[in-house]
Amino acid sequence: MLEMTQIFKVFYEGTPDEKIALNKVDLSMRPGDFVTVIGSNGAGKSTLMNIISGKLVPDIGTVMIDGGNMTSLAEHKRAVKIGRVFQDPMAGTAPTMTIEENLAIAYNRTKKRSLGFGVTKKRRDFYREKLEMLHLGLEDRLQAKVGLLSGGERQALSLLMATFTDPKILLLDEHTAALDPARAELITNLTKEIVSALGLTTLMVTHNMQQALDLGNRLIMMDKGQIIFEADEQEKQELTIEKLLAEFQKIKGGGGLSDRSLLS
Amino acid sequence: MTAMFGAVESGVIYAIMALGVYLSFRVLDFPDLTVDGSFVTGGAVASIMIVNGYDPFIATIAALFAGFLAGCMTGLLHTKGGINPLLSGILMMIALYSINLRIMGKPNVPLLAEETVITKIESWFTSEWSIFFFMLVVTLIIKFVSDLFLKTEVGLSLRAVGDNEGMVRSFSANTGWMKVLGLGLSNALVAFSGALVAQYNGFSDVGMGIGMIVIGLASVIIGEAVIGNSTIARATLAVVIGAILYRIIVTLALRIEFLDTGDMKLITAIIVIIALIMPKVLDKRKAAVRKKKRLVQLNGDGGGPVA
Numbered sequence: 077m078l079e080m081t082q083i084f085k086v087f088y089e090g091t092p093d094e095k096i097a098l099n100k101v102d103l104s105m106r107p108g109d110f111v112t113v114i115g116s117n118g119a120g121k122s123t124l125m126n127i128i129s130g131k132l133v134p135d136i137g138t139v140m141i142d143g144g145n146m147t148s149l150a151e152h153k154r155a156v157k158i159g160r161v162f163q164d165p166m167a168g169t170a171p172t173m174t175i176e177e178n179l180a181i182a183y184n185r186t187k188k189r190s191l192g193f194g195v196t197k198k199r200r201d202f203y204r205e206k207l208e209m210l211h212l213g214l215e216d217r218l219q220a221k222v223g224l225l226s227g228g229e230r231q232a233l234s235l236l237m238a239t240f241t242d243p244k245i246l247l248l249d250e251h252t253a254a255l256d257p258a259r260a261e262l263i264t265n266l267t268k269e270i271v272s273a274l275g276l277t278t279l280m281v282t283h284n285m286q287q288a289l290d291l292g293n294r295l296i297m298m299d300k301g302q303i304i305f306e307a308d309e310q311e312k313q314e315l316t317i318e319k320l321l322a323e324f325q326k327i328k329g330g331g332g333l334s335d336r337s338l339l340s
Numbered sequence: 341m342t343a344m345f346g347a348v349e350s351g352v353i354y355a356i357m358a359l360g361v362y363l364s365f366r367v368l369d370f371p372d373l374t375v376d377g378s379f380v381t382g383g384a385v386a387s388i389m390i391v392n393g394y395d396p397f398i399a400t401i402a403a404l405f406a407g408f409l410a411g412c413m414t415g416l417l418h419t420k421g422g423i424n425p426l427l428s429g430i431l432m433m434i435a436l437y438s439i440n441l442r443i444m445g446k447p448n449v450p451l452l453a454e455e456t457v458i459t460k461i462e463s464w465f466t467s468e469w470s471i472f473f474f475m476l477v478v479t480l481i482i483k484f485v486s487d488l489f490l491k492t493e494v495g496l497s498l499r500a501v502g503d504n505e506g507m508v509r510s511f512s513a514n515t516g517w518m519k520v521l522g523l524g525l526s527n528a529l530v531a532f533s534g535a536l537v538a539q540y541n542g543f544s545d546v547g548m549g550i551g552m553i554v555i556g557l558a559s560v561i562i563g564e565a566v567i568g569n570s571t572i573a574r575a576t577l578a579v580v581i582g583a584i585l586y587r588i589i590v591t592l593a594l595r596i597e598f599l600d601t602g603d604m605k606l607i608t609a610i611i612v613i614i615a616l617i618m619p620k621v622l623d624k625r626k627a628a629v630r631k632k633k634r635l636v637q638l639n640g641d642g643g644g645p646v647a
Contacts, residue, residue, distance in 0.1 A: 129510070155512035168510075170503035173496070180493065181500050185511045189493040237511075 077277040078105040078128065078245055083137035085123055085301075097123040098134070099301040105245075110271055110278040112288040114320075115298035121281045124298070125249050128279070130154045142244045156186055159243030159276075161234050161251040168234030171223030175214060175233065178222050179203040182237035206240045210266060228259030232266055239270050246271065248280040252287065260284075267291065285317045297324065345472075347591040351584030352475045353536045354555065356482055358563075358583040359576060360529030361556030364411075366575070367490065368522045369502035370418075373429030373553050375530050377436025378410040380549040382531025383538030384443040387451055390539070396457045400535045407531020408524040410436060415520030440546055447546045456539035475536070482529065483576045490572050498522050499572075530556075551605045554612055559583035561615040586611065 085098040098120045105111060113121050126132040128139060130151035138147045146154045162168050169178050180194030180203075195203075200218065207215035210232045214225075222230060231251060239246060248267065252260035264287055271278050271291075282288050288295055295312050297305035297320070304327050307315055357379060364372035382403035389399035410432060417428035441447065461474045489495045500508040501518045509515050530552070538544035563582020569575035586608075593599060593607045 150514075152509045152512050152514050155510055158510075160510045162506075167504070168507055170500040170507055172503050173499060177496055177499075181496050181508060181511050181513070184493050184497070184513070189497055189513065191489075191492045191494055193491055194493045194496040195491070 077107045077109070077142060078103065078279070079138075079140035080104070080124075080128070081138050081140075083124075083127060083134045083139070085120075085127065085132065085134050096301050098127070101137075101301070101303060103296070103303070105277055105279065107277055108275050109294060110276075110292035111280070111294045111296060112292040113279065113281045113296050113298060114283070114285060114288045118300075119298040120301040121298055122249065123301075125247055125279070125281060128245070129158055129160055129247055157244040159185070159238035159241070159246045161231070161238050161246075161248050163250040163253050165227040165231040165234065165254055168237065169222045169230050172221060174219050174221055175207070175225075176200060176203050176218040178233065179206070179237060179240075183241060185241050185243075206236060209270070210236060226259075228255055228262060231255060231259070231263050235263065235266055235270065239274060239276060242274060242276075244277065246276045246278040248278065248282075250281050250283060253283060264291065285320060289315055289317065289320075299324075299328070343591055344588065347587040348584055349472045349475065350537070350540065351587035352472065352479050352580075353533060353540055354587065355479045355533075355559065355580040355583035356536070357530045357533035357552065358556045358559035358579045359479075359482060359486060360407075360526040360533065361553065362560050362576065362579045363486070363526035363529070364523055365557060365560060366569075367499055367502050368519060368526075370425050370519065370523065371429070371553075372411075372414060372523055372526060373426065374410055374414040374432040374436070374523070374527055375429075375553040375556060376549040376551070377433040377440065378407045378527040378531045378549075379534035379537075379552045380440045380544070380546060381406050381410055381436055381443070382534030383544035383548060384440045384449070384546075385531070386535030387449040387538050387544035388443055388445070390451060390454050390456060391449060396455060396460060396539065400457055400532065400539070403535035404528045404532040407534070408528035410531070411523040411525070411527025412520050414527070415523040418523075419516035419519055437546065444544065444546065448543055449545075450543045451539060452542045456542075457536065458539050471540075479580060483580055486576055487573045494518075494521075551608060554605075554608050555586065558608055558612045558615065559586045561612065562586055562589075565615060565619065 080101060080103040083098050083101040085096075087093075087095045087097055101120070101124065103124075113124070115121050123132060127134050128141075130146065130149060130153075133148050138145060140146065141154065141157050160168070170181065176195045180199065183194070183199065204215045204218065212229055212232055214229065214233065222233065225233065235251070251267075252263045255263060267280075268291060270276070278292070280291060289312070293309045293312065295307045295315065296303050305323050357375070361372075361375060364370045364375075385406045386396070386399040386403040389402055390396050414428050414432040417423045417431060418425055421428070423431070458471060461470050464470070490499055497508050497513040498518050498521065501513070501515050501522070505515050508518070534549065538548070559582040560579050561582070562585050563578030563580070564575065566585065567574060567578035567581055569578055589611060590604065590607055594601065594604075599607070
């Protein structure tokens, strides 16, 4: 479903700040794979996400999604195949527009926009039915402005908007990091529910190791622009936070406390 | 009284321009200074066509398309050229000054002896209210069509561009083209209004657009302060009423003997400044009053004085 080969990306090339963000990264995902990505700040996780979504173009390497070469395709064009949820709960919705209007915008992700109304009676029923999946009572507040919702509610709505049109790939960029523990758990559970119900191919970046272990069937660990550790379905089931940290230190040559504090 | 009637009448015509400014300034969140130029472009295209014997209605519609092109150019400067929004508008405004002179061939085209939309309407109806009602109907039709458009799939993503550009892009909308389209529509309305104003005043002048963006902003802000903007239909109604109120305020201000017509722009600027600052001042005062009440309440409940 996703095939990334030999991705290389460098920032500020030729300046003292030159930084290799991704160094010949290969990543392949089969349909239905749910891969969690962990790694310290600056490991290249966000760059990886942005190269898949088209916000960034790799210097070298190719990105194939659903059999098509997307390496330099414009962000909005490949969005037809990609659903995204951002870290900032404000980033995935339009605050001055109503819940149903936001859903209408998301509904058009896979279709050409027309001069027909975005919210019709039939569509409203459809939106309401989808909102019920969130169990937040949002289905009774279709005409409420999204700016009035709490961060958790907005993130749940973002998750729904990114997924209800069956994307080929779902990208979750630390989408629970900005929420309080209770809300984060709610969104984590919703993610689990929605991804398994729709069988979505998902890539999730997180700083929370427990979450990385709880969700998904594969796990990768990144450091300094490379994938340094990979666990497949079977290996992942036996992983614990301790084992992960030990693995990290083994590869890094026993960096000790500073690495541990960066990851936990 | 006639002055006041004239104020309301021209307010209705300027309301179309204000709706255009609302589209760029509020919906797209793009402060578009093209307006100062495209307003004149509308007047220029309509006048020169009328002088050359075209039907005034066709001339007015042609002005609408000319404005659309001007707005699209600004949009392209910004999206394809990567020029900052304010600067794209300023560049287009200054370019349009020369273009408008070229269209008209001279700085001022009189229309007094010509058959215009205004004289046609006056010949159809006998009432002195005819211009007012006709323009009111035209303005309200444009308002309702805008309301409906902003609820279509294209309209929704246009609004979202001004609200959260990254989000609409992640839902596969081409935000660049959305901006070009939005600015085109905005300036189409502005030029349409310019064409009607030129015919209403009986001339088109290369300087008639100076400060038009500020007048548009004044109308939007005054309207929102009085009517509010909780829904799209309400916000566009606010713009129309704001445009009329603006004309009334200016007319009243000009009655002060000390001021003359040359002070119009200064008055406009002051109105906008007051409209922008007043809500904040009022909010602060309300908060202060509430705090005082709370203090009295707390102190009344016994215990030591709080602060």
